[in-house]
Amino acid sequence: DTEVTQTPKHLVMGMTNKKSLKCEQHMGHRAMYWYKQKAKKPPELMFVYSYEKLSINESVPSRFSPECPNSSLLNLHLHALQPEDSALYLCASSHEGDSYEQYFGPGTRLTVT
Amino acid sequence: GNSVTQMEGPVTLSEEAFLTINCTYTATGYPSLFWYVQYPGEGLQLLLKATKADDKGSNKGFEATYRKETTSFHLEKGSVQVSDSAVYFCALELGGNNRLAFGKGNQVVVIP
Numbered sequence: 001d002t003e004v005t006q007t008p009k010h011l012v013m014g015m016t017n018k019k020s021l022k023c024e025q026h027m028g029h030r031a032m033y034w035y036k037q038k039a040k041k042p043p044e045l046m047f048v049y050s051y052e053k054l055s056i057n058e059s060v061p062s063r064f065s066p067e068c069p070n071s072s073l074l075n076l077h078l079h080a081l082q083p084e085d086s087a088l089y090l091c092a093s094s095h096e097g098d099s100y101e102q103y104f105g106p107g108t109r110l111t112v113t
Numbered sequence: 114g115n116s117v118t119q120m121e122g123p124v125t126l127s128e129e130a131f132l133t134i135n136c137t138y139t140a141t142g143y144p145s146l147f148w149y150v151q152y153p154g155e156g157l158q159l160l161l162k163a164t165k166a167d168d169k170g171s172n173k174g175f176e177a178t179y180r181k182e183t184t185s186f187h188l189e190k191g192s193v194q195v196s197d198s199a200v201y202f203c204a205l206e207l208g209g210n211n212r213l214a215f216g217k218g219n220q221v222v223v224i225p
Binding site: 006031056092098099101102103104106 | 145149155156162200202212215216218
């Protein structure tokens with residue numbers, strides 16, 4: 001099983017809402033990632049969890065709050081977002097260490113109104 | 114810093130044509146190199162990878178060879194199909210730090 005699943009597939013939220021994105025993998029990967037992707041651009045790294053601990057935060061605004069409840073699950077909590085936060089949010093996972101490829105989920109298409 | 118450069122602009126070609134997408138990199142050490150493909154409305158899929166010089170990655174008829182002397186990892190396919198229409202990203206990873214550096218991507222459109 002080389003699948004990373006993400007829910008929901010689409011999300012529309014107002015600027016005062018609180019919502020969460022979910023990601024799951026069962027490949028035994030100990031590194032998990034959140035990326036943001038705007039149209040016609042490459043993914044931009046937001047957060048990395050390594051062995052369930054936050055190891056990289058790419059200076060992401062605090063209105064995005066990641067959480068890694070266990071080695072298979074990754075959440076991204078959203079609060080007071082701005083319209084410019086509308087994008088495709090991708091989750092990925094990989095083994096820890098050198099040369100390991102990242103496996104990406106299908107993404108959540110987020111629209112902030 | 115580490116970076117990847119892909120050729121500018123979309124690529125439009127006819128079915129059964131030969132495809133080449135150029136990718137060059139700048140890195141302080143010896144990175145692992147990847148090609149990812151993104152079909153419309155989907156996430157990224159790993160297409161192929163190479164972890165050391167002269168390695169050739171291949172998958173689904175696509176190939177790329179890790180060339181240290183020219184710091185390149187060009188993607189090729191001998192005969193494209195309409196189903197190969199997608200965006201292709203070249204990427205590198207260096208030193209096991211969990212960071213992928215992506216190129217800007219190339220939109221490939223294959224016309225029947």
